[in-house]
Amino acid sequence: MFIPHTNKQKQEMLQTIGVKSFDELLTNIPQSVLRPPMNLPASMTEMELVRHMEELAEQDRLASSYLGAGAYEHFVPTSVWALALRGEFATAYTPYQAEASQGTLQAIYEFQTLICALLGMDVANASMYDGASAAAEACLVAAKHTGRTDILIPETVHPQTRQVIDTYLSRSEAKTRVIQCPKGILDPETLKQNLSDQTAALLFQNPNFFGGLENVQALSEAAHKSGALVIASTYPVALGLMAPPGEYNADIAVAEAQCLGLPLGYGGPYLGLFACQKELIRKMPGRVVGQTEDNDGRRAFVLTLQAREQHIRREKATSNICTNQALCALASTIYMALLGKQGLRHLAHLNFQKAHYAASELEKHGFPLVFKNPFFNEFVVKCPVPPEKIVQKCATERVLPGLPLGQYFPEHKDHLLVCVTEIKTKQDIDQFVQMLKKI
Amino acid sequence: MNMNSQEKIIEPLLFEKSVPDRAGIPLPASDVPVTLEESHFPASYQRKTPCEWPELSEPQVVRHFTRLSQLNYSIDTHFYPLGSCTMKHNPKVNERLVLLPDFVNLHPLRPHVLSQGILEILFQTEKWLCELCGMDAFTLQPSAGAQGELTGILVGRAYHESRGEKRPVVLIPDSAHGTNPASVAVAGLSVVTVKSTDQGHVDVEDLKAKLNKEVALIMMTVPSTLGLFEPRMAEIAKTVHEAGALVYMDGANLNALVGLVKPGDIGVDILHVNVHKTFSTPHGGGGPGAGPVGVKKHLEDFLPVPRVIKDKDVYRRSLNYPKSIGRVHGFQGNIGVLLRAYCYMRLQGLEGFREMSESAILSANYLRAKLKTLFPKMSKEYCMHEVVVSGEGAFGPGIRTLDVAKRLLDYGFYAPTIYFPLIVPEAMMIEPTENETKETLDSFCQAMEKIIEESKNEPDKLKSAPLTTPVRRLDEVKAARQLNLKYTVNSNL
Known part of the structure; x- marks a missing residue:
């Protein structure tokens, strides 16, 4: 792929170099290790590759996510x-x-x-x-x-x-x-x-x-x-x-x-x-x-x-x-240039507000906040059922409800870390709370 | 290009275009009944002075960055023969595929049931890298070549320690990249330099003299930074192994070998691959890259976690490697870069890779043949994927390689790597890659010939070059002495 030399040009180049065959250029490489067999798939054309990648990507399609923990879903202009x-x-x-x-x-x-x-x-x-x-x-x-x-x-x-x-x-x-x-x-x-x-x-x-x-x-x-x-x-x-x-x-x-x-x-x-x-x-x-x-x-x-x-x-x-x-x-x-001074402040407000709304709704429906500390757009709730089970159930709907904390902190085995950013509407959040409530 | 009334500015800074209260991209109003109350967010935790980001409209931002882009030379616009950097074509389809929404939305901590597509890609990428490099296992986690080096050295160190051996020394040829010794230092080991012969190969006798029970590994760049395949590689590997040490290969120059030679077959135990070189991912003006590390079986247990495994047709991330050196990336690496590498492997296949390496070698030797008459101190051997020339004795009096490099910019070529490797005086390291046409290589050689003529007849032209770029030669001393690392109204610091 992407090689511009024609056979004629290759011959001309070898001639300029002063060798008869390409392999004369590889004199330092022992024959015994040259061009070994390799088990690689056949090459694809661009058309085939696009289809192949779209099929792989589609397997991981998601409906929505409340997972943060160091990687956050924000709107990208x-x-x-x-x-x-x-x-x-x-x-x-x-x-x-x-x-x-x-x-x-x-x-x-x-x-x-x-x-x-x-x-x-x-x-x-x-x-x-x-x-x-x-x-x-x-x-x-x-x-x-x-x-x-x-x-x-x-x-x-x-x-x-x-x-x-x-x-x-x-x-x-x-x-x-x-x-x-x-x-x-x-x-x-x-x-x-x-x-x-x-x-x-x-x-x-x-x-x-x-x-x-x-x-x-x-x-x-x-x-x-x-x-x-x-x-x-x-x-x-x-x-x-x-x-x-x-x-x-x-x-x-x-x-x-x-x-x-x-x-x-x-x-x-x-x-x-x-x-x-x-x-x-x-x-x-x-x-x-x-x-x-x-x-x-x-x-x-x-x-x-x-x-x-x-x-x-x-x-x-x-x-x-x-x-x-x-x-x-x-x-x-x-x-940062597109957001500007006002945009950053507004964006931070939106994250704060949506997360606090989600936290208060979850609290009303049986998922109390674990800590009383002020927070920004992410918080920990105590779950009435094991968080792993919630993740499993939500996965069938292709939703990520957050991160079960037990894998990092055994003492937090009942706790779920939930993140809400500006991309969620009130309606999204209400539906999410309803979904968790039913589990 | 100079659109500003101030003659001395090419393109104003974002901050110089900002007007208070100008709106950038609009964000929606809040639709939830929550306000910022004292009880939720104490005033003492809040920002006292606003973040002074500039205020511009979207069209202003678009024009600004489009204009800035036009000040760059790049592969898409120019021949970019930067040695050891492998500035090859970056296929456009990869850029499209990596932005598929289902890839974009992949959270790194997703449960495996919702990440089978991406895990399959990563698993296969590791498998094919193993196949191409003759290794038994790969980690994709390191973010760049230097982090790959650190990972590989830590793996080697952990291996020796698991056998109850303390080996504090790493041997590095004097032709090596600067990252090699720097990575050794971060890994807490010390460097002993191995000399090169006059031909630029490893001085095997010097290596043998320095090899002992203190040595953990030797770091070899193959082909070397002189673009040469080490003729005594088999002997070096055998000697190093007999001393109980490991062979680490810096894979920066792997573009010469893919499909032709498996590093594992020439005695390499550990190597890193720069996918932003060999596997066509964009350099991005200095990153992001990715530096996967491959190892032979006896070193596999020490690789970083998480590892991607396949368990009864289900792909998972596994942390279950108690001897692992740990984690080197916050999540699992520069996946977007690795996705592009996967696409490139799919496009090439084995035949494509062979053709790629052979074409890279052919083109470099073609350049070498054409430049031979211009540079008297050229190595006698055929080169691999890049040719290193010395400017010594080639130019007019008082003219240095730097001047020639700057003058090449005027002829519409980015400059080769200069003053590296350190062991070649006035070095110029030229790597054409497999993608450049014979016509481009010919015109590059013509330009070089003209510049060398100029160096003798019109030396001032070279001393003052470049003459046609957006800015002329820069005052680097002023930059370092009067540090100005950010814009302020009065511009100090």
Whole structure:
């Protein structure tokens, strides 16, 4: 597929090279390993492929979903991907030749600016793989910066984020310690008992895995008092209403920004955000774009601070990250530009209102809220029947009612994590409540 | 292109086009009887200052990003011979298929009964990668090549530890990509560099001298970053295995081998694949990619979880691997990228892959043959999918590879990878891929010939190149010294 050479041209090329047959070019490869048999399916034409993929996709068709837990169904305006998938963006490489890559570079500079405004932070990089790896890299930065080893993480941080952090930290000096949170949020008093002069950082998630809002101001003050850094993991859409990490003096802010215009897509590609205060700039992982001028004094953009990165520093780099999620960052930039200042606030309001309506309706019909903490668009309910059974029943209607928490927390085996975003109407929610009631 | 009254700006920033209270995309009004009450959401938890995102109309946003896109060179618009990056054609059908609503709506934590279609795709993708690479198991979880490296090294380390061996050292040839040593550092191991011979191959004697019980693995790029297939590969693998260490293959250059050689057949124990190179998924201006990792049987138990399994015709995600190194992605990887790779495998089939690798090798050698007279210090061997040339002695006095690269932009070609590999002075690494026509390759060589003439007769042209791009050569020192990483009204920081 996609080969332009005709047989005649191939012969001409071999002649120019000065060989009689193609295999003369492979002299370094032993015959015994050349062209082994392989069991691969026959090639398909584009027409056959489209049909094949449509059939596979159709198997997974869904009616509706109330599942969140780190990946959220938000409305994505058509322009986002119509623009982001333009070939000039999608089929370009990392903008190493800046003069021929100003489109990508300016968009990343705009992305960094939008993310700093969103999070209230000094600097943001050009993106990380996902929210989980951004959190893990933040822990590594904190350990290096403070020279301490303990990373405190409440159990209200997404369990899968904690697992990625553990993998990344498994071979470093730093170690994570998980703090129990029976009230569904981290109690600042409990935190104080766990802080020590070996605490490199406190990492919390807000809103947290259970949807609850942490007492961020108190947590941040306590951690700073013991000389630890504060790493806040957050949910960008919620920041239309909620205090951003900069307002409570977080040192590093990270996020899974899938919610900013990216599809659920079974888990990726998503978009990790990494932002920090200016003291930490030179310890920041990943690429960053800066403004400069060209020879004629024209404003232009270029990758900068590359002396931190692997292609220059090799084993002494701040991180091994090279390829990141540039196109996802671009899509989110378009999304943020379309939404604007008012749109973000309105979007956050809609999420808050719909989720609170759903929670109160569920409560009325036998699904009480488990925690009394304020929440944004996600909450935990106690189910009158095992949540797994509810998931099973709903699956026959191709509905996802939420996430049974027993798989992560045995003590929450009767509890279901439910998420409601702006895409649900009152009618949708009422039908959903009726459906659950009947189980 | 310069539509702005300010001469010095190519395209204003979003923020410079914003007007207070201009509406972007409308969102519906709320239809539920809930207001934001103090009891639900204490004021102390609320945002004090609004998020200052710009306020633009949809048509403004569309025009802005369309114009920005036009400032880029890309595969769709230009020959992009960036070595080791495999800038091949990205089939358009893949972009259409990945946006099928049923794929778009797939939540990563869905129960398996509602994800049989996607799980089948992932399962088959792993199976065919195994077949192409001669491996026994694959994980699709790593998000990019570098995360694949980290995963592979952690797997290797866990394997040695499971046998009660502590092996703190990783051998890396001096021609390797920077991610190799950086990944080793994140995995908590240390790097020992292996020298290359004058021909650019691994110095096997130096390797043998450095091989001992401390060594966990050797990271080899095959073909090497010089575009050469290691002639003593079999001997290297045998020696490394005899010392109890593992062979890790950086698969960045796999485009030369698919369908021709299975890395598993030449002694590789672990490899990562850059699907955004070999398997045609768009580079996206720097990602997202995907870096699946394949291993031989003895290393399978250490791969990240969750794994995709098939259990009596039902596909599931399984966490039941107690020796696993854990999770490297928040969910299960860059699935949208892997979906495109699956489509590409379906389009190619075995014959297509063979034709692909052979055409990539043929085109690179054709370039090599045509450039040989221009670059006196060229390697004597035929190359694989890319040709590395040294600018030393090729250009007029005072002209560097950087100047030639910038001048190529004026001729309508993106520049090759330059100053890499580090062991070749004034290096230029040129990878044509299988997709470029002979006519394009010919005109690229003609341009190179002209530029070399210019370097002798009109050196100022090269020193001041590029002359035709949206901006001229940039002041990178200013960018690093006067850091300006975000827009503010006064633009500091």
